[in-house]
Amino acid sequence: xxxxKRTGLSALADAGNNDAGDFSVIDAxxxxxxxxxxxxxxxxxxxxxxxxxxxxxxxxxxxxxAIVQVLVRLIQRQSVMGAVSGLIAVGICLxxxxxxxxxxxxxxxxxxxxxxxxxxxxxxxIARVPGLGLVVEFIRSLPTExxxxxxxxxxxxxxxxxxxxxITGLWTGLFVLxxxxxxPLYVTNHVAALGVTRLLMGIPFWALAIWVSYLIIAxxxxxxxxxxxxxxxxxxx
Numbered sequence: 001x002x003x004x005k006r007t008g009l010s011a012l013a014d015a016g017n018n019d020a021g022d023f024s025v026i027d028a029x030x031x032x033x034x035x036x037x038x039x040x041x042x043x044x045x046x047x048x049x050x051x052x053x054x055x056x057x058x059x060x061x062x063x064x065x066a067i068v069q070v071l072v073r074l075i076q077r078q079s080v081m082g083a084v085s086g087l088i089a090v091g092i093c094l095x096x097x098x099x100x101x102x103x104x105x106x107x108x109x110x111x112x113x114x115x116x117x118x119x120x121x122x123x124x125x126i127a128r129v130p131g132l133g134l135v136v137e138f139i140r141s142l143p144t145e146x147x148x149x150x151x152x153x154x155x156x157x158x159x160x161x162x163x164x165x166x167i168t169g170l171w172t173g174l175f176v177l178x179x180x181x182x183x184p185l186y187v188t189n190h191v192a193a194l195g196v197t198r199l200l201m202g203i204p205f206w207a208l209a210i211w212v213s214y215l216i217i218a219x220x221x222x223x224x225x226x227x228x229x230x231x232x233x234x235x236x237x
Contacts, residue, residue, distance in 0.1 A: 007034065009132070012210065013140040015218040023218070025211045035203055037069050041090045042202070046195025049103050058103070059094050066090045103191045107198060111183060118175035121168050129155070132171060132213070133164030153228075159220040167213040174209050177201070 006014060011028035029035060041062050049058040066087045089109065097106040124131035133154065143150035154160055178201050185194040 007031075008210070009135050010139050012213055012217065013136050015214050015221050023211075023214050025207050028210050028214075029203060029207050038086065039199060039203055040069075041066050041086070042195065042199050045103075045106060046192060046199070049195075050192045055097065055101065055103050059098050062090065063094055104186050104189055104194060107182065107186060107194055110198065111179060111186070114175040114178050118172055118179070121172040121175070125165065125168055125172065128165075130161065130164035130168040132168040133161065136164070136217070154224065157220070157224050160217070160224050163217045163220045167216050170212060170216075171209055174205055178205075 007028055007030045011023075015023070026032065026035075030038065044065055045058055045062045048061055049055065052058065070084055070087050092109045093106045096108055097103055121131045124134070137150070137154050141150065154164075181201065182194060182197055185197060
């Protein structure tokens with residue numbers, strides 16, 4: 001049985017094990033199906049609302065679509081974690097729009113999450129403990145014990161830490177850029193433009209960020225892993 005391909009930051013955690021030609025951005029963002037499932041609710045929401053101006057109909061169709069995606073995965077006995085998390089996020093957005101009777105409020109949850117990520121990553125940069133490094137290293141080698149040794153292992157590798165600082169800054173810039181572009185469209189109530197911009201700055205920007213991050217961290221991570229293996233072999237002998 002083939003190993004399940006890891007996605008998102010989990011794919012970056014394997015960066016040191018892959019050659020540049022082995023890394024697939026499409027796989028890292030969930031494959032073609034994952035891309036479609038991620039974008040479809042947003043596409044349906046903005047298209048249907050622009051076409052009908054009927055918020056209740058738009059919310060109902062979008063909700064049914066999100067539920068159907070989860071049910072299809074259940075029927076096919078596939079992993080539903082990603083679909084369920086997407087369903088919860090879409091559900092929050094739809095409830096927000098329904099309760100306020102404003103279509104533009106469908107996008108507020110995205111603003112909140114982008115702002116939260118931007119703040120957390122900025123704090124990590126100021127503290128000189130790169131947030132993306134923490135997440136990737138946590139995924140790569142879960143520190144069930146000897147946390148200090150785990151932390152020092154990658155933080156004391158200057159080239160690896162530098163790479164993590166760079167990609168943390170990159171992702172911070174991505175979240176901030178989304179807010180700078182999209183919030184003015186929200187304030188001026190340009191729902192269609194906001195929806196299209198949200199889609200363009202969603203999966204495409206995420207794919208670009210993952211690819212650039214891989215290019216930045218792959219070499220220092222590979223060197224770090226090779227050095228660790230060498231040290232382990234020396235200890236064993």
